[in-house]
Amino acid sequence: MRSAITLDSLMPFFGVVVLILAGSVFFPQVLSAGYLTQQLQIAAFLGLLATGATIVILLGHIDLSVPWVLTGAAILSTALVGTGNPVLSAIAVPAALAFGALIGVINAMGVAILRIPSMVWTLAVNSMLLGLAVLNTGGFNPKGQSSPLMVAMASGDILGLPISFLVWIAISLILGYVLTRTPFGRYLRSIGFNEKATFLSGVSTPSVLFVAFAIAGMCSALGGVMLAGYANQAYQSMGDPFLLPTIAAVVIGGTSILGGRGGLFGTIGGALFITLLTSILSVMQIDDAWRNIIFGVIILAMLLFQTLRKGAVA
Template sequence: MNTQFSVSPENKPIFIALGFTLVIILIGTGYTLITQGAAPMLMPSYLAQQLQIGAFLGVCAAGMMMVILLGHIDLSIPWTLTAAAMMATTVGGPWAIPAGLAVGLIVGLFNGLGVSVLRIPSMIFTLGVDTALRGLMVAHTGGFAPQTEATPLMRFLAADRVLGIPVALFVWAGVSIAIAGLLSRTGFGKAVYATGAKESAAFLSGIRTKWVIVGAFMISSLCAATAGILLAGYSAKAYQGMGNPYLLPAIAAVVLGGTHILGGRGRYIGTLIGVILIVVLNSVLSIMQMPEAVRQIIYGTVIIGMLLVYGRETTSRN
């Protein structure tokens, strides 16, 4: 009997994340049955609503995975998301969404050049970019809440439903198909894995590693901008700090899905399951009325634990 698929290092975290997801669903269902006499987590309408909210995180995590596969990280996600949403609602009309996406492409290009050409550590450079974006947006709004509104198309993409299914899920599915196809069926995807595994070896083999890094950061920021446009549509407006709750969960979803934090290994299906795990965990914590501080502690603990596991694994292989 061939058990290679089930025991391979790349697939094991995926099964573990899937198992944890099912356990969390059972815990949440048991809790609501005892306290409320009902099981809302098993109702299709409730699950669709939770996945609709989770679509924003899912799009962010898809882009974050591209960067983590290279062994880098993008800490500019929160204000890239916010800046894209603010610019989209400010421009309005048919150019709203292109304006928001353009913000993501520009930020991603800047991040990629800073990391690949200037060789500044991604954690430091993207954190600086995030801070600069925050300052620009505060200057743009004068420190007050923006008075702009989302366009009808933005509201349709984020809040409406087609055949009972939230349109945001279709957007998330489209992004997922694009990222999964890019990683598994294109030369760029193979270059991402090779660069993440060993950048110097990839460069010597003829891969233009600098542009691979630039491309990955542009995809990351573009996904963040897309999430910002969707979130502004869901909220009917943009607001300062709207991207702050998405950074740590996006990283957690990617790591929980089995993508190696040091780069070179990971599958998009794992990130997808990681996002669902985070969404289900959020739902159960909300049902149990856990405060936000406890949620952040849980996210941080999970990431630290996975980092320790990956660190020990890398050390043992070396």
């Protein structure tokens, strides 16, 4: 991931340091090991979603089905565990990941084959997943529970570090290697720069899109599994609050919303920044409406910065 470390990707880490120092002036507990460890644990949930979102955004597309892929995976995994059948409980996590990959493939089908704009197609898929969930649960919170594995992944720790954080970083390192050291990574960025030119050069661009969207779906599903493990249950609309922060984490991390430029190193910093900012705003008792306004302003500011910087380079 070394080649992905740029000034843009380092900015959110500087922001994290500033938030910690500024927050500690008003709330000294911000500097405590317990508080910082808790933030790493919570950041992992957002980080997994942002990891998948980064892959898609590097293509020059966007995935708006994240909320209900997350929720659907959580409902599916907890429902399998809730049956009490040991076999079904054992396959709960793999089944959720397979569900995420399937939705990713459906997303790619609309974008790569039907040539429908990703924003429109994935939003429609998200809406359909919402409808299917309501039909399945009757509008009530789904029944089921988390397995010990799901709880351990979400709330366990190894040598004082949250397992959720370690899983997130491990996945980021693996995908970071794929993006920077394999042909797939080069093709993915090339598609983000110019999809038509990449196709004419002999690259099977639909194949790259299918794999990228499937990876994104699995990341969203894993985030849902971990959130279900953290809450020990799934619930309606549990993924809705994550869409805007997910996009914000990617953009703050230096990945261009137009595709082709960026990486997962910056996304890690972006997820940490958003998580810490949310926590500090919560401690300051800033309501959700103002938090959404702040996230929107941050995204617009980063987009403006990227646009001006691109113009300056040109």
